[in-house]
Amino acid sequence: MGKVLYYTLVDLARNRSVLAFAALLFVVAEGLFLVEADAVKALLxxxxxxxxxxxxxxxxxxVVYTYGTQEFTQLLAVQPIGRGAILGGRMAALGLAFLVALLFGLGLPLTAHAAGATAMVLLASAVLLAWVFMALGTLVALVNRDKARGVGVALATWACLVLVYDALLMALLFAFSDRPIEPFVLPVAALNPIDLARIAVTIQVDLAAMLGYSGAVYKDLLGSGPGIALALSLMVLWIAWPTLAAFRVFRRKDL
Structure with a gap:
């Protein structure tokens, strides 16, 4: 696993996409803090x-990286290396690459302009969010052999969690507006890691305008500290289940 991790990291270091992602985050974050005098509004x-x-x-x-390195994966699979070690090394390398990109792209601007507990929660949420979708992307690529289909499934997954989820949540609120639905809000919010990240950050910043109904319920029922801890813990579960599923698929997959 160590050698797979090393060679994947070397390959990722040569990949300009990760560097471009880090640079984009840095430019956006630094630009927001420089343009907006109020740090809270910039954080928003x-x-x-x-x-x-x-x-x-x-x-x-x-998804694209997994498809692009299929030949290398096939080469590793015929070596005396367990499949678990192959996938574990590759996922660990991707996770480290995203971690470094976020520490540079978000960590530096946050440290310079908004250091403190809020910056830590935002950065932790960003890292967990990247790892969640890295795990989901790995699973999608392993399940779908065709690259075009895999990318399509990935984009559909993102659209559902970013756009469709909010629409369904609003429909639920309107449909049951005359009934107490607070007990159902917590499990519904847990179905979307993006919403969990938003809840964790906005509870810490105490931005009432961004809390939304689910965030307000988290804060009212659990308080700020436990609410943030629960949201981040649920994000860890969102990393765990697609990772375990990906290992299961990869061990049985005909390469």
Whole structure:
């Protein structure tokens, strides 16, 4: 696993896409803090960008990279290396690449302009969000042999979690507006890692305008600290289940 991790990291270091992603995040974050004098308003805008951009890039890049390195994966599979070690090394390398990109792209501007607990929660949410969609992207690429179909499934997944989820949640609120639905909001919010990241950050910043109904319920029922901890813990579960599923598929997959 160590050698797979090393060679994948070397390959990723040569990949300009990761560097471009880090540079884009840095330019956007630094630009928002320089343009907006109020750090809280800059954070508000940064959260919106983060919730849309990080899942999309992490998901699509992972899918495309997995398809692009199929021959290397096949070469590794005929070596005396377990399949679990192959996939584990590759996913660990991708996770480290996203971590470094986010530490540079978001960590530096946050440290310079908004250092503190809020910056830590935002950065932790961003990293977990990238890892969630890296795991989902790996699973999508392993399940779908055709690259075009895999990319299509990835984009559809992103669209469902970013656009369709909010529409369904609003429809649920309107349909049951005359009934107490607070007990159902927590499990519904747990179905979307993007919403969990938004809840964690906005509870910490205490931005009432961005909390939304699900965020307000988290804060009212659990309080700020437990609400953030629960949201981040649920994001860890979102990393775990597609990762375990990907390992299961990869061990049985005919390469």
């Amino acid at each position: 805008s940064l959260v919106q960008v983060m919730l849309a951009l990080i899942p999309l890039v992490s998901l699509v890049f992972t």
